[in-house]
Every structure is written in C-alpha cells, then in structure tokens.
Amino acid sequence: MDPGKRHIPLLIGLSIAAIVLLGKIFSLQVIDRYKEDADRNSTVYETIYPTRGVIYDRYGHILVGNKVAYDILVSPREVQAFDTVALATVLDVTPEFIRGKLKEYNRRRSAIGFQSVTMMRMVPAETYMRFDEVKYRFPGFKGQVRGMRDYPFNAGGNLLGYVSEVNQAYIDRHPGEYRSGDYAGMTGIEAAREKELRGEKGYHIYLRNSRNQIEQPYKGGAEDKEAIPGRDIVTTIDAELQQYGQELMQNKVGSIVAIEPATGEILALVSSPGIDVSQLADIGRHWEEISTNPYKPMYNRAVQASYPPGSVFKLVNGLIGLEEGVLRPEMTYPCHQGYHFGAGHKLGCHVHKSPLNMEESIMMSCNAYYCYVLKNIFDNRKYGNVAEGMDHWREMVMSFGFGRKLGSDFPAELSGSIPSSKTYNRAYGKGRWNSTTVISLSIGQGEILATPMHLANLCATIANRGYYYIPHIVKESDGVPLDQRFKERQYTMVDTTQFPKVIKGMWRAVNSGPGMGGTAWIAHVDSLDICGKTGTAQNPRGADNSVFICFAPMDNPRIAIAAYVENGGFGATYAAPMASLMAEKYITGSISRPALEKRMMEADLMARVKHD
C-alpha cells in the first residue's frame, strides 16, 4: 500500500480499538451484573440471628428450649502478646489448640484482614463468665451471644433432632435461604419444622471502606431489618411417656411408637440407641463419637428400620381373609406343630390346641392357621391365578399404609416393602411359583418389610375399627395450621364390620390369664382391657426380634403402641411387657408392676446385637 494512504488503515484500527474498549465498558456498565457487586462491596451486613422457636409437648411442657451460649471471637490484627496457657485454662482448652488457631489465622491473615473470626463455638455460659472476668488481659478476643438448644426432658435425639451449622451442600439444596454460619435443624422435629422454628434473620447495614473498617450505618439504619423470632411448635408428644419409653429401651436396640388412635397424633417415638440430649446441643463436638458408634444412634429406627413384622401381620392376613370371604371366624384348621405342604416341607408352629378357630388362632398365634388363610386368599377362584390373587392381596395390604410412606410430617420416613407377583416372577420365573412358595408371607416373614411406625399405624387402624389418621407429630397451634391430610380418615379396603372379630382375639391373647394359651398374658393389666398381638420375627443375625402391638382400652381406645426389640426373642419376652407398661403409664399415670418395670429397664441386650 502506498505509504501516503497508510493513515487510513491506522485510523480504522484506532476506531476499532475505541469500539472494543467502549463495547467492554458498555457490557460492564449496562449489561453485566457488576452493578450489584458494588453495593455488596461497600456495605456490610451484620446479621442479627433470631431466637429459635421452642418445641412443646402436648401438655405444654418444654421439650426443647433455648439457653444462652457464647462464641469466642478473635480479631487477629488486634491480638497482642498474651499468656497462652492462662487463656487456655480459662477457656478449658489446650494451649496447643489456641496456638494452632492463631497459626492458622496468621496463614490466612490477608483473607481475614480486620475481620473477627470465630475461634470457639457454643461455649457454655459458665466458661464464658470466667473468660469475661479476665478478657481485658487478652486484647483481640471477645465473646458473642449465640442461642443454644436446651433439653429439659430426655426425649431422645432422634425424635427431637439436632441443630447444626449448615454446610455447603445444605446451602445448595436450599437456594437463597441460608448462608454459611447459619444454623438449621438437621433431623427429627427440628428438621421437620425448620421453616417455622428458624425465624427470620435481620441485619444491620453499615458502610465500610476497603480495609473492612465500618465507617457509618447505611442510610442511618433506615434499611436495617429486625430479626423475627422463630415460631414455637406444639408437638403431639407426651414428654413423660416419651422419656419413659426412652428409659425402657435403654441398652436395647429397637423402637417404640405410640399413637393416639382417635387423632393419629404420635404420643411417643422412641428409637434406641439414640443420641443423648446432653450431646445434642453441641453435636459437633460429639460427632466423631456418634458417627463411629457401631449401633448407629443417628439411625431413627422408628421410621427408617425396615423389619419383617412377624406374627403381628397375621392380623392383616386375617382381616383380608374375612373381607375376601375365604375366612369365617368359626372356621377351624388343624395344626400339628406346623403346616405341612409339598413333599416333606413344613412351616413350624409351637405346641397349642388343635384344631382351632380364628379368635383362638390370634390368641395363640398359630402359624398353620394363617398358612391356610393366605393360601385361600391367593388361590381364590375369583382371581385367575396366584399372581393376580397376590396383587389384589398386596393392594389391600397397602391400604393399611404398608409398603409406602405414610405421609407423616416426620422427616426421613421410609416405605418398607410389600412384594408383588413381579417380585416372584423375577426370582422364580413367571408361572413357576405358587402360594406355597410364598407361604411365609402368611406369618409376616419373607419379603414383607415394615417400619415400627407402620405397625403402630396398623394397631391404631384396628383400634379405630377400620381407619386411621396419618400419624403426625405437630399439633395445630396459633400460626401453625395442621395440614388437611391429617384431618381425614384413611379407610382400609377391609370393611369396618370385620375388625371387631379380630379384636376379640387380641383381647383374649392378653386377658385369658396364664396357662390358657394366650401369647401375651404378661401384658395384662387389670381393668385396662389391653388388646394385643405378639410377634416373633426371624432375625438372620442372631436371636429373633421381639414384636408386640397393642391398644387400650378395648372400647374407645386411647393409645395404640408398637414395640420392636431387636434380638429380644419371643414377642412376649420384651416387646409385650414394654408396650403394656407404656399403655399403663399413659392411661393411669402410674405403674402397678414395679418388678416387671425394673426388669425391663435393667435388661441389657446390647451384647446380643450383632452389627456390621
């Protein structure tokens, strides 16, 4: 190109360069989000934490309250030389802890700048008082009030749940709701009612300069927001009963669930072993210990453990048999220490009267009787084949709440499982199994899995003669409405007229007196009219599980209970006495059988329980 014309490309280049710059500026100023950042950059939000709502029991006792605790903060830039050992003594930590922390802050000093960082969390008031007296000796260190949970009753960590600082994963799961440093309920009621309990954070806004020093309140504090305290929650729990259940279950693995049949309100929800409330408030410090405990105290067995229900399930099969018309109460079947089928196969039973009718079969918990019942249900001519018979049976079983989540307001509920024809088609092949293949379903073994909550719900359903309310843990109170679903009766597919027939058998199981063959005579309490059904479920790892469901009194029942004790042996050995003690405690407020109570409380089955 002729040099005389070269100013033209240069001028074009100049224009392009100017357009590039202006384009970038335009995108920064008009298109991008940098504007938002500027406000955040020069204002500092000082969070005001709300007090967390109190959790009450059904009678107004405080289950979970608040007490004052302190965080110890440090502004590393303001720290001067001090006596590390003296500070460590006052704060109840080792000097190495403090030296380590300060070393860490020194490493991060450019990031920390003039800010304060939390050196210790949840320091109890006594420790803080000691620190407060001498803190003038430790410039740069200061305390900050922070609410801490307080537990007047030992209601069990799994029921109440714990509160802890949110981690990044939790923040991500709840976009826009939490920031690092916030606390949230992680399990139990604390998690179920987190939205009400947490309240709303407030903030003071200050303007700051680039060295993070506060210059002045932003707009004179006009934009500040007060914290709104969390709402109180009234639960359906009976604190005394819950604590009593905890005491009964100590040193055993399993759970007790008690429900008020007329409302579906959960009166007690015990899972053992659990987290002791003394560790709950400051769970972070005990986390290692809790998470490495082989008995898994974090695992809420009441709603998460899927067990075979055992003989308790005979009630369901009996009811379905009655409804389907393949069983009449007066029908008798023989039992020669078991049910014999095929070539030399036998499903065993214990020694009792034979033949026997339905009421007696419940009272004495005959296995053979229910083999006949289940066979008749599955092989019912109404249905083309066993597969259809089974699927219809499954549908009816699920109408009791089995095999699915009940829809309780308690978190982390599991669904258990009820097998269908598909389950067996997969295992054996289509058409290559029949009702005797799956005969153990008759006695609640095999592929049936249910949680203690399911069993308690079954018990409440029978107590109500045919319907249940979805079990729930929170009572309606000011500002905390009860979801409509908890107010509706849930009917099963079995007609309400069938229920009194099995209730009679349950009454006889408990109230026939020793020697009459009733499996649960030990649960008898004078004038309480307890109706119950024992269960002894096979446990592939060691001794059988002890299972018992009962409700009392027979007419207008006030409580329905399921007790499940892992490796407890017969249903009558542990589960039945415990459940009856719970019923007695709830209805009469006292215990007429102190020796039995003592034996139950002192029993230690932990050695029997095999864990992974």
Added chain:
Amino acid sequence: MIDSNSGRRSLRQTVDWWIIAVYLALVVIGWVNIYAATHTAEAGSMLDWGSRAGKQFVWILTSFGLAALILWVLPPQLWEGVAPVFYAFVLGLLVLVIFVSSDVKGSHSWFDLGPIRFQPAEISKITTSLLLSLVMSQQWFKMGRPRDFLIAAAIIGFPMLVIVAESETGSALVYAGFIFVLYREGLSGWLLSAIGLIILLFVGTLTAGAYTTILIMIGILVLSAALSEPSRLKNRLLAGGGFVLVMALFPTFLGWIGDLVQGEMDKLSMRPWVPRADETEDYFWGFVLRIKPLWVLIGLSVAAMPLLLWRAYKLKDRFLAFCCGVFIAGVVMVFSTDFVFQNVLQPHQRGRIEVLLGLKEDLAGIGYNVNQSKIAIGSGGLLGKGFLKGTQTTFGFVPEQSTDFIFCTVGEEWGFLGCLIVISLYVWLIARLIIDAERCRGKFTRIYGYCVAACIFMHLFINVGMTVGLMPVIGIPLPLLSYGGSSLWAFTILIFIFLALYRNEKKYF
C-alpha cells in the same frame, strides 16, 4: 482554508485549536475526577493545596506555562537540533535511575528530588520520538533497507530495554506503539499483520482453546481470500463460511449426541441385567463419547491441504498458496503455544499469565485491582452515580484510584456516557494528530506527529483496557487525566512540541 499568498500567519490561524481544546477538556476532566477520587467526607475544596486535586491544579498551571513556552518562546527548529543530545542524556538518566532510585513497589524508575519525584521514562518518550523522527526523516533513510530498519528499531529498543530493567514493563510496552509509526513510513504491512496474528493466536489458544482459535484463523483466511479476488467472492464465501459454520456447531452437536449416549448408557446400567460400567465400553454408540472435535478439525484440514495446494499450483493462485502456508504455520503455532505453556513455563509464570488472561480468578491477589476496578466502573451504569457520589471511590476500594485507575472514577460517577465522552475526546485527539501529521510537508513533523499519536494511543488502550479487564494490570497513567506531575508535563511537552512544529509548517504557506 490554506491561503498560500498570505505570508506569515497569525497564531489564531496556524495553531490547531481542536487539539488545544481537547487537551484542555481532558486536563480539566482529570482534575475534577482526581478530586472525586481522593474526596473523603471531611475533605476541603478542589483548591486545597494539601490535597491531590490542589497539587494537580498546580501541575496544570505549570503545564500551561510549559505549553506557552514551547508554543511562543522556543524556536520550533530547536527540537531537530537537540534531539540526539537529549536522547543520549535521557538514556543516561534512565540507566542512572536504576542505581540511585528508591524502590517504589518493586520498580526503580523514580528520581526522588526532595519534594518532587519524577520518572525519566516519561521524558524518554519525547526524546525517543524526536530522535526517531530526526533519523527517519533523513534523505538516506529507507524503511525497506534492513540496516535502516535496525537503526530505527535500536532507537526504540534501547530506552525500552532500560525501562524493562527498571521493572516498568508497562511503560516499556508503550514503545511497542512506535511500530505504527514505522508502518506509516513504509514498514511492510505483512509484518504488522503477522505480529497481530501471532498475538491473536497466542491469546486465543490460551483463552478460547485450540479449536476455536484454528476456526477463527480459517475464518479470517476465508474472508481475506474471498476479498482478494472479488470475482470468486460469492463461491468462496459460501464454501468457506459454510465450513466454518458447520465446524463451529460441530462440538455442540457432538456434545448433544454424547449426552444422549451417556443418558442411554446410564439408563441401561441402572438395570441389573444389562452390562454395567466397564462393559459399556463395548456399547456400540460409546465411541461417540471419545471423539475429540479438535482431531476431526485437524483431520479435515490435513486432508484438504494437499488439495488446496495442488489447486493453488494449477491456477497459479499465489494468494491461496500463501493462505495455506499461513494456516500451517498457525496450526503449528497453536500447538506449540499449548506445549510451551504447559511444559516449558514454570508454574509461577504460568500462573501469572493465566491471571493476566483471566483464565484464573485471583480476586485477592493480582486480580483484586481489576475486580474492584470492574465493580467500580460497572456500578456506574448508563449515566453514572453523579459527581462525588461514587461509593467505590470514596471508600478506597480501588487502589491507585487517582493515578493509574482514574478511569474508574469516570466510569463510576459519570457512567457510560462519561466514558463515551472521554474516549471520544482521546480518539478525536489522536485522529486529529494523524490528520495534521499527514498534512505536513516536512517529514520530521509528520513522523513526530505519528509518534505522539502512537504514544497517546498506547497509553489510552493499555490503561483503559486494564481498568476494564481487557489488558493485564500494568501501571501506566492515562494521559492528561491521571494524577501526577511528570506524566502531565511529559504529555504536555509531547503534544505542544508537535503543535509548535505544525505551526511552524503552516506559518509559511
């Protein structure tokens, strides 16, 4: 406009008043923004001598004095004569300062004379411009001759090297702008394009990746090939543009297919009776996941290259052959960039380049300034927050706010409108310098004019580019706006020498 019969002409007619007006506007804008940048809640007036704005006012007044001196008192012919002496003297100062200066943020470039500090690097731009103009305006000088080119390069290179030794990399980079002057005076345009392409490829490979860079290169070549022969414009644009478009969409398409396949395999592996994990390798469509778009692009190029070269040979199409050569060289460059960057550079060097190119966020370290400066500018919005209303400015988030980052204050308080005005003023100033330089008959004045334009352009582009995150953070002032006496003086002298020379030219027409 130019009346050749009028003999000596008055000042009013011979001075480019546009340049003086823009100069005044920029100086005043600078002064106002320095006041805003250093303004605090309890600050005094703009004329408070203790404040930076007050001091700047003094610098401005003295600059006016300097300007008047150059324009009216000193004879314009003087500059040609003293150029070599001045150049040598300032070069000496540049070297001297390394040994006697105090350490200011790691650089040794300031003379500390009691109350006044000054940077010889600022003056060196003037002396280099003068000597370069002097040498290149000689009759014997031919840009095309390697010896002459080397002489010009040496004049630029010496002060540049010394300034690098002072650890003032930013100031040294400004000297690269003199290449535009060389271009104007006959340096091959190919060289300029080649340098531009190398920079583009290097930055492109590191930021956008090899695939995109090669694609952009193909796009550029297709476009220039199409434009070089207007007769084949349509066909070449269609074929080349179509190829670029298809290949640009190719990775997206591949990703889409990949997701589909991945989803299908996930579904399969969820079922226990179909092959799991390691067996999915054998899954028919699994190979799609292993296709790398870059290989496909390179494969196609390698396949097409002999074809194109053969065609170029047959048609005696030198441009096509040239394009192929550029392409091959470019691809080699792209891959060696990656290789050099990953394997030859030390980790800390890599880290620095990565932050410079914005590949890594480093908001606390090197990236802090840029991030704060972008926030400040971005917060201005379309119309700005208004004079003294900038929060970023007042609370000192942006470092060097009144000097190197003065543009932040403009952006925050005056918004896009303010930025547009300021940049337009600079563009008008530079364009005016180029236009005036072209009008000159004397080679010396013309080259000098280009030198001034190049210096201002480099300062503008690097400084503003730095504040908005387009350029790495290298501290050089924004001409006439930034706080600081030596910078303001230097640019005043630089510009007014040109005005004096230009006036001298016009006087006799």
